[in-house]
Amino acid sequence: MASVSSESLTKALAFLEPKLAQASVDLPKDLFAVLEVLDANAGLRRALTDPAREAAAKASLLAQLLRGKVSADAEAVVAELASYRWSSERDISDALETLAVTAVTAVAEQQDGASGLAKLEQDLFSFIEVVRSNHELQRALDEAQAPAEAKSTLALKLVPNASRTSKVLIQQAVAAPRGLKPLTLVERFVELVAKRQQRWIATVTSTVKLSETQLQRLEQGLNKFYGRELNLNISIDPKLVGGLVVKVGDEVVDASVASRVADLRRALAS
Structure with missing residues (x-):
């Protein structure tokens, strides 16, 4: 199209x-x-x-x-x-x-x-x-x-x-x-x-491996937010500067430091 x-x-x-x-x-x-x-x-x-x-x-x-x-x-x-x-x-x-x-x-x-x-x-x-x-x-x-x-x-x-x-x-x-x-x-x-089906999969990218407690809390929080039980797909990206990036379907929740720095730079340049 x-x-x-x-x-x-x-x-x-x-x-x-x-x-x-x-x-x-x-x-x-x-x-x-x-x-x-x-x-x-x-x-x-x-x-x-x-x-x-x-x-x-x-x-x-x-x-x-x-x-x-x-x-x-x-x-x-x-x-x-x-x-x-x-x-x-x-x-x-x-x-x-x-x-x-x-x-x-x-x-x-x-x-x-x-x-x-x-x-x-x-x-x-x-x-x-x-x-x-x-x-x-x-x-x-x-x-x-x-x-x-x-x-x-x-x-x-x-x-x-x-x-x-x-x-x-x-x-x-x-x-x-x-x-x-x-x-x-x-x-x-x-x-x-x-x-x-991607609506039921949360792809989580982190700079470090998350503990079982952190994973449980993250899963509970995401399930509550999206109103359904998601399957977590966890990946590690050492290049990510702090925080997490979560993708569910077409939605991306970027809570990384790199993202916040980029937002700050854009604000300063405007």
Whole structure:
């Protein structure tokens, strides 16, 4: 994605996040359903990505199209998406796909925390391994003329113990690969699941080895701050000047002396 579209995707993900705490699997299903409509309608994509068209006009267009057919949350997410700027028609569709996959991972996370995400990732990896090792399966799932329902049925037989959220992503990949091979799309989904899992890992960099007591206090403090039980990944960096640097997901908490000195230098130079 170009920078303009990347910025819009970031804003859309931020808009989606508060809706994920109570979301059910129906939200990503609705988003995938809208994605199918977008992919099938070039005129609609042009209308939603037209920089000369007012955001209110785009929202009104979507309201007429979607009202009563998807949930209010799904309608709001898509309307928000359409209000942003996009470098290409494909970008808005790709962004909606990312939002839908993010919603699926959030539902898995909501149901069983880090282990729910691990199960989702494991199911997707299992599907990838089975399909990658069998050329006949690859041809069957890649066959553009084969009915989507038949491919979905075949795909789910390959991972009989898959969770409900895993099934949503696998079925989406084989039924609507969007110009890609289903295997490639599932691999992309795995990357998004892995990114979500980073929210449960705290990477801690320290200049010296921390004692067990210090580690326990740090873990308790981080768990309380983030509201979930994090897995600590500890590394030592002798070049770090005092203090700690903690990274959880996309957030970085820099409590090192080096950081404070740099802040002071910037203040003095301004």
